[in-house]
Amino acid sequence: MKRLGIFVRFLLAILTIALVAGCTRSGETIPPNTLRYALEQEPSTLDPAKSSTLPESTVELAVFEGLTRLNDKDMPEPAMAESWTISADGLVYTFKIRANAQWSDGKPVTAQDFEYAWKRALNPAVAANNAYMLYVLKNGEAYNTEKASADEVGVKAIDDHTLVVTLAAPAPYFLGLTAFHAYYPVRADIVEAAPDTWATKADTLIGNGPFKLVKWQHSAELQFVKNERYWDAAKVRLKAMEWPISESQSTRLTLVEGGAADIMVEPPVADQARLSELGLFKVAPSLGTYYYVFNVTAPPFDNPLVRKAFSLVIDRKVIVDTIVHGGKTPAYAFVPPGLTDEATGQDFRKEGGPLVDYNVAEAKRLLQDAGYGPNKPLPPVTILYNTNEMHKAIAEAVQAIWQNELGATVALQNQETKVFMANREEGHYQVARASWIGDYADPQTFLDVFSDEANDAQYHSEDYNALMERVHNTTDLKVRSQLMHEAEAMIFDDSVVLPIYFTTTPYVVRDTIDGFFWSSLGTIDFKGAYRK
Structure with a gap:
C-alpha cells in the first residue's frame, strides 16, 4: 500500500507538470495566440433572435456585437454605438453607429441593420424565442401579437449612422439590454437568402464581432479566426480559437487535462476538490x-x-x-x-x-x-x-x-x-x-x-x-x-x-490562459483573452 501511494503521488506530480506546461496536443505545438474552449453543447442555431441557451449566447458573443458590450463589471460600454443621448423623460435613445463598424465580409454595419434585426425578432411570422426581450420598445409587444404594424415599432434608422429608439416606458436597464443577443444586428441580404439555414452554417454566418466562425463541424467542433475588420480589432489578441463540443462534463474535463482544450465549464463534482488542489478550479x-x-x-x-x-x-x-x-x-x-x-x-x-x-x-x-x-x-x-x-x-x-x-x-x-x-x-x-x-x-x-x-x-x-x-x-x-x-x-x-x-x-482553466471574463449573466467573453 505504501508503494502504491508513492506511485499515485508520482502520477499526480506528472499530471500537474503536464497541466502547467500545457502547450502540446498530440505532439503539436499550440500557437501562443490560439485558445481552445470545450463548449458544453451543440448550438441549435446561432440566429440571435431565436437562440435560447447559454452556449449559443457564448458563441454569438464571439461573432456578433450589439450597440453596447458588457465589461468585466457587467456594465454596458460603447460598442457598435460610439455614443448615445437619452431624452429627459427616459423614453427616447439616439445612438450614433461607428463610422468604421463593418461586417466580417467588409460591408458597413448600419443603423438599418439594427432596425431590420429588431423588427424581424418581433415579427410574429418569425416566431422568435427572444421576441419578448424587445417588448420594452414602443409597440414591440403590440407588433409581436399582431395588434400593430412594423412601422409603429419604436426603432427607426434616420440615416446609416443614426438609430432612434423609443421605449414603451422608461427602462433604466435598457442600455444593458442592447448588449444582449436579441439586440444584435443581422443583415437582411444574408437572412433572406437562406431564412432557415443561414445561422446553422459557418459560410453563411456573417458577423460583426471580434471573431469570425470559419468552420462548424456539427456536434464536434467550432473554429474561429480573428475578425480583422472588427472596429476594436487592436484589442483582440487571439488569432484563432478551436472549440470542441461535448455535452459530457467528464469528456470536457478530459480534453482540458489531456491538453486538447484550455478551459471548460461545470467540471464533475467528484473532481472539484482534486482540481482545486491543482489550482485549476475556479468559481465565477x-x-x-x-x-x-x-x-x-x-x-x-x-x-x-x-x-x-x-x-x-x-x-x-x-x-x-x-x-x-x-x-x-x-x-x-x-x-x-x-x-x-x-x-x-x-x-x-x-x-x-x-x-x-x-x-x-x-x-x-x-x-x-x-x-x-x-x-x-x-x-x-x-x-x-x-x-x-x-x-x-x-x-x-x-x-x-x-x-x-x-x-x-x-x-x-x-x-x-x-x-x-x-x-x-x-x-x-x-x-x-x-x-x-x-x-x-x-x-x-x-x-x-x-x-x-x-x-x-x-x-x-x-x-x-x-x-x-x-x-x-x-x-x-x-x-x-x-x-x-x-x-x-x-x-x-x-x-x-x-x-x-x-x-x-464553476470552471476549469489552464494557467496559460488569461484576459477572458465570465459575466454574471452566464456568458464568457474572449475578446481580450490571450495565451501567456
Missing part, C-alpha cells in the same frame, strides 16, 4: 436559478395542490451539499440574490425572503386535499432532462424523494439538448429540468419568464400578466419593486416552479 458568480418546471396542463400537475406537494418534499440543502457543490446555494424562491432593489438599495431576494420550504407532512396533507390516497394513487410521473451527469444525478435524487415520500411512480427520461429544448417548449412533458440566467441585471428578467401563455410551463394567468404589465409601465421605483415581489409570490401561490439552487459558474 452567476445570476441564475436551476429549477424544475411543471407543465400545468399535464396531469397530475394540472392541480396546483399537487405541484406544491411535490415541491415541499424536496430538501434542497441536501441536494446542494451532496450532489451539486460548486458554491451553489439552495433556492427557496425564483429570483436569485445579487439583484438590487432600486427603490431601497437592498438585495431583492433578501427583501422577498423564502417563498417555499421543506415540509413533508404538509405535502402529504395537500395530496389528500387533491383527492389522492390509497383509493386513488397518483398517475405515473416522468422527469424530463437533457443529457448531463449533473442533471442525471439531481433527477435521480428527486425521483427517489418523490417515490419514498409521496408514493409516486417516477420514471426518468433524458434527451439530447436540441430535442429536449424543443419538447419542453412545446409542452411535451410533465415535469422538466430548467434553468434561467438573467438576460440583464434586474428581477424583471426572471419574472417575465412566466408572463405570457407561450412559456414552457404552459402557464397562463390573466392576473399575472396584468401585474407584469404594471411592472413594465410604472415609473415609480417603489411601486415597481412591490409589484415584482407580488408577481414572484403569485407564481409560488400557483406553484408553477420548483426551485432547487441558485447558480454559480
Whole structure:
C-alpha cells in the first residue's frame, strides 16, 4: 500500500507538470495566440433572435456585437454605438453607429441593420424565442401579437449612422439590454437568402464581432479566426480559437487535462476538490436559478395542490451539499440574490425572503386535499432532462424523494439538448429540468419568464400578466419593486416552479490562459483573452 501511494503521488506530480506546461496536443505545438474552449453543447442555431441557451449566447458573443458590450463589471460600454443621448423623460435613445463598424465580409454595419434585426425578432411570422426581450420598445409587444404594424415599432434608422429608439416606458436597464443577443444586428441580404439555414452554417454566418466562425463541424467542433475588420480589432489578441463540443462534463474535463482544450465549464463534482488542489478550479458568480418546471396542463400537475406537494418534499440543502457543490446555494424562491432593489438599495431576494420550504407532512396533507390516497394513487410521473451527469444525478435524487415520500411512480427520461429544448417548449412533458440566467441585471428578467401563455410551463394567468404589465409601465421605483415581489409570490401561490439552487459558474482553466471574463449573466467573453 505504501508503494502504491508513492506511485499515485508520482502520477499526480506528472499530471500537474503536464497541466502547467500545457502547450502540446498530440505532439503539436499550440500557437501562443490560439485558445481552445470545450463548449458544453451543440448550438441549435446561432440566429440571435431565436437562440435560447447559454452556449449559443457564448458563441454569438464571439461573432456578433450589439450597440453596447458588457465589461468585466457587467456594465454596458460603447460598442457598435460610439455614443448615445437619452431624452429627459427616459423614453427616447439616439445612438450614433461607428463610422468604421463593418461586417466580417467588409460591408458597413448600419443603423438599418439594427432596425431590420429588431423588427424581424418581433415579427410574429418569425416566431422568435427572444421576441419578448424587445417588448420594452414602443409597440414591440403590440407588433409581436399582431395588434400593430412594423412601422409603429419604436426603432427607426434616420440615416446609416443614426438609430432612434423609443421605449414603451422608461427602462433604466435598457442600455444593458442592447448588449444582449436579441439586440444584435443581422443583415437582411444574408437572412433572406437562406431564412432557415443561414445561422446553422459557418459560410453563411456573417458577423460583426471580434471573431469570425470559419468552420462548424456539427456536434464536434467550432473554429474561429480573428475578425480583422472588427472596429476594436487592436484589442483582440487571439488569432484563432478551436472549440470542441461535448455535452459530457467528464469528456470536457478530459480534453482540458489531456491538453486538447484550455478551459471548460461545470467540471464533475467528484473532481472539484482534486482540481482545486491543482489550482485549476475556479468559481465565477452567476445570476441564475436551476429549477424544475411543471407543465400545468399535464396531469397530475394540472392541480396546483399537487405541484406544491411535490415541491415541499424536496430538501434542497441536501441536494446542494451532496450532489451539486460548486458554491451553489439552495433556492427557496425564483429570483436569485445579487439583484438590487432600486427603490431601497437592498438585495431583492433578501427583501422577498423564502417563498417555499421543506415540509413533508404538509405535502402529504395537500395530496389528500387533491383527492389522492390509497383509493386513488397518483398517475405515473416522468422527469424530463437533457443529457448531463449533473442533471442525471439531481433527477435521480428527486425521483427517489418523490417515490419514498409521496408514493409516486417516477420514471426518468433524458434527451439530447436540441430535442429536449424543443419538447419542453412545446409542452411535451410533465415535469422538466430548467434553468434561467438573467438576460440583464434586474428581477424583471426572471419574472417575465412566466408572463405570457407561450412559456414552457404552459402557464397562463390573466392576473399575472396584468401585474407584469404594471411592472413594465410604472415609473415609480417603489411601486415597481412591490409589484415584482407580488408577481414572484403569485407564481409560488400557483406553484408553477420548483426551485432547487441558485447558480454559480464553476470552471476549469489552464494557467496559460488569461484576459477572458465570465459575466454574471452566464456568458464568457474572449475578446481580450490571450495565451501567456
